[in-house]
Amino acid sequence: MSANLLEIKNLHVHYITDDGTAKAVNGIDLALKPGESLGLVGETGAGKTTSALSVLRLVPNPPGKIIEGEINFNGENLLKKREREMRRIRGNKISMIFQDPMTSLNPVFTVGRQIAENVALHQNVSIKKGIERAREMLELVEIPGGRVYDYPHEFSGGMRQRVLIAMALACNPALIIADEPTTALDVTIQAQVLEIIKGLMEKVKTSLIMISHDLGVVREVSERVAVMYAGQIVEVGSIRSVFQNHKHPYTIGLFGSIPDIDDRESTRLKPTPGLMPDAMELPEGCPFHPRCPEAMKKCSEETPESVEIDERHFVSCFLYS
């Protein structure tokens, strides 16, 4: 078994406010091998973005705080690093693509400059050299290199997202975290952007964490998938294993809510009843038990351990332990 590029161990992140403590991430474990691509799925508020921001140590503080856990990147614990060392990792070794391309680029600087800034900072070259690199990067995401001197408002939403992708890739990072990169785009543009991400992943051989609430998106680009619910990972495994053989009642519910065009019999979706619990008042035991069709007495008392049910396919549910 080769060494992991990224290992998250028992990560807890809380948002501490005057009104109470929101437990956004509650003990997640994740491992990612070099070059591997992982999809992180879950509903809004499941803690996906918080987990991702934790890796870069960019959880807004206050109110956010990483309570405990380890985030090992190349064998070094990022949570123990100094801010200065972290800055050398951000945008260089690990970079992030954010959700909303309309607001994630600074409106008063040219896109070339925004990409070049990144390159100049980490590779210790002049801004001019950085602009050259920016030109290459834009070409890579199928934007004419001549547009480096254009401002963000001169690009469409899909193009801006590609600019952000180019920016994230500019320093050849070992890991890219894409936080719902297609959610803010319309469907045709989504497909385009996904195509580009997929193509680039094959070309540049970096690892990818793709955050999405859309299982379809994750299937497009990922080899493995982790399902998050209320700050915990309830099921994780290879795309094939999870898609064909989902075990956790929440995952089953999630797949039940995908419309199937070929299935003409069922005209209605099968949504999971209820809502995800408020992170301020998580239930005792397994956080899913109030909505779980299979809930047992034990579920409201203890938190289930993660069990390997297939090769590298883990489920946290008492049904399988």
Added chain:
Amino acid sequence: MLKYIAKRLISMVPVLVGVTFIVFAIMHFTPGDPATLLLGEEAPPAEVERMRERMGLNDPFIVQYGNFLMGLFRLDLGISLTSGRPVYNEIMNRLPATIRLSAAAILVAIFIGVIAGIIASTRQYTVFDGGAMFIALLGVSMPNFWLGLMMILLFSVFWNNTFGYVLFPSSGFGTLRHLVMPAIVLGTAHAAFITRITRSSMLEVLRQDYIRTARSKGLNERVVIYIHALRNALMPVVTMAGLRFGVLLGGSVVTEQIFAIPGMGRLLVESVRSQNYTLVQGIILTYAIIFSLVNLAVDLLYAAIDPRIKVQYK
């Protein structure tokens, strides 16, 4: 861009004509007779009547206004009723001092205000935030005359007694050293406005997604704040600075009095008090021109700051 500037300058003309009309009308219908004013209360009525005829005061209102407008084209604003000198010369004697003082004061205000605003916004709800806001409040609440007198006491009187020379002269105008104290006195009063607006604008910008993007690139906090955030936050700051600059150009009677500066503020107050209507008209017209120009400068600064606005200037 040049076309835009030309368009704006041309559009100033109707504004200024409107201003002259309103000012002229107000002054015309204000009670009091300029001829009597010029000759004194004791002058014989026949003399006054001759004077009224000579000054064109017996013509219909519209003719008088027409004559005034015609005069403007020759930079002839009439004769000051109290000194007998041309109004144009009176204003030109005072304007440079006021412009220099206002420019110095607004620079002081921007310097203090922007820095205090950034400190307050980046450390929201901490001692620094509270401290910066307290100082801002202090600056705006402190009477100009008091701060002015205290500074004179310290830098002119006390300094002279202790070190044998005057650090900043307490009166007069001309050198940079003359400018320091009045600029600080006026600047601190206006810095508070700029501090507040910088703080709120920065707080707004620091929440934006692109700031998170900038941080995720590994930029250090100083670059994030002073380059990525500040430039976006400057728009309201520039607006406020422009307005404050306009207020400053209106002249500060008290500060000019304390430091014996030959500025517009005193000129305007004196001319209003003595019903010197030609001078009042001239001064207000000057302000209208300056205000329009400052507004244009602020709009051009917008374009320099934000490329999205530049596109709209055609």
